[in-house]
Amino acid sequence: EAGVAQSPRYKIIEKRQSVAFWCNPISGHATLYWYQQILGQGPKLLIQFQNNGVVDDSQLPKDRFSAERLKGVDSTLKIQPAKLEDSAVYLCASSTGEETYGYTFGSGTRLTVV
Amino acid sequence: QKEVEQDPGPLSVPEGAIVSLNCTYSNSAFQYFMWYRQYSRKGPELLMYTYSSGNKEDGRFTAQVDKSSKYISLFIRDSQPSDSATYLCAPLGGSEKLVFGKGTKLTVNP
Numbered sequence: 001e002a003g004v005a006q007s008p009r010y011k012i013i014e015k016r017q018s019v020a021f022w023c024n025p026i027s028g029h030a031t032l033y034w035y036q037q038i039l040g041q042g043p044k045l046l047i048q049f050q051n052n053g054v055v056d057d058s059q060l061p062k063d064r065f066s067a068e069r070l071k072g073v074d075s076t077l078k079i080q081p082a083k084l085e086d087s088a089v090y091l092c093a094s095s096t097g098e099e100t101y102g103y104t105f106g107s108g109t110r111l112t113v114v
Numbered sequence: 115q116k117e118v119e120q121d122p123g124p125l126s127v128p129e130g131a132i133v134s135l136n137c138t139y140s141n142s143a144f145q146y147f148m149w150y151r152q153y154s155r156k157g158p159e160l161l162m163y164t165y166s167s168g169n170k171e172d173g174r175f176t177a178q179v180d181k182s183s184k185y186i187s188l189f190i191r192d193s194q195p196s197d198s199a200t201y202l203c204a205p206l207g208g209s210e211k212l213v214f215g216k217g218t219k220l221t222v223n224p
Contacts, residue, residue, distance in 0.1 A: 002156075031210060040122065042202050042214030056207055091157050097210060102148050102198065105157030 002026065004106035012112045018080035021109045025073070031055075032069055033103065034077050035091040043091055049075065050097075058105050066109030082113045117141055121201055129224050132191040132216035136176025137215045140184065144205035147179050148212060149188050152200045160186075161201070193222045 005024040013019050025032050030051050035043035048055040051072040060067065064083070069075040070102065078087055081082040089110050120137040125135055135149075146165055150158035164170045167181040179189040185204050200219045204212040 034166075040216070042118075042120070042204075042216045043212075044214070045211055048209065048211060056211065093157070095210065102160040102163060102206075103212060104148075105159065107155070107157050110155075 004007055004092055004094055004104050006106035006109055008109055009107065010044050010110045010112075012114060013082055015084055015113050016081040018078065019082055019111060020076050020078045021090050021092075021111075022070030023077070023106060024073045025075070025092070029094035029096055029104075030072070031095045032075050033093045033095075034067055034075070035093065035110070037089045037091055037104075039088070046077070053102075074094055079111075082111075084113050087113045115188050115208075117213045118203060118205060118215040121218055122216045123200060124219040124221065126221045126223060127193055129195060129222055131193050131222070133193050133197070133220060133222075135188040135190075135201050135203075135218050135220070137186040138184055139186065139205050141207065141213075142181070142184070144213075146206035147177070147186050148204040149175075149177055150205060150214075152201040152202060152217065152221055154199075158202055159213065167203075172173070189219075193220075195224050196224045 032049045037043040040079045047057040049069040067077045089108040091108045093105045095103045142188040148163045149161045151161045163179045170177045174191045176189040200217040202217040203215045
């Protein structure tokens with residue numbers, strides 16, 4: 001079974017620029033998550049999709065972050081404009097929704113804002 | 115109070131040692147408790163999970179949950195250098211959302 005694919009692996013941008021991350025979940029996984037992991041901290045949920053729809057985006061800074069999941073498969077997360085504090089690893093995860101299986105995470109995109 | 119508290123360490127032990135990793139949580143509604151392992155520059159991977167209170171063993175790893183005290187533990191027996199990683203406790207909240215602790219960085223020295 002192929003894992004969760006994310007790209008790019010690394011990105012360096014200047015503050016106030018925009019950036020986009022892409023995620024391809026495991027085939028058949030209805031639920032997709034974007035997490036932000038700041039260095040030295042645990043992942044923090046930004047947004048959760050169930051198929052095409054948003055289940056929870058309460059911690060997404062909507063003035064600068066946006067996310068979409070087209071056709072219930074791939075997803076993109078965008079930041080515009082970026083701030084220094086957005087430097088983090090952005091992790092995508094997917095799940096079947098069966099609680100006992102947990103999530104499968106991608107390797108993440110490491111963003112550095114300078 | 116944060117939903118999940120975890121001592122970030124770092125923790126350094128000799129090979130063969132027994133390791134104890136711990137978390138506390140505040141939400142009594144949590145029923146599933148996951149432990150994830152995260153190697154450097156990789157995403158977290160599910161190590162094991164426990165449902166409600168009790169113990170679960172998988173090889174050298176034992177997960178323990180005490181819901182009365184809201185305390186989660188992971189024990190590693192006969193620790194190996196390959197166990198060096200960050201360990202994240204993560205109770206499962208509503209709508210299948212994982213709530214992560216900060217993670218404990220473990221180094222096992224040969």
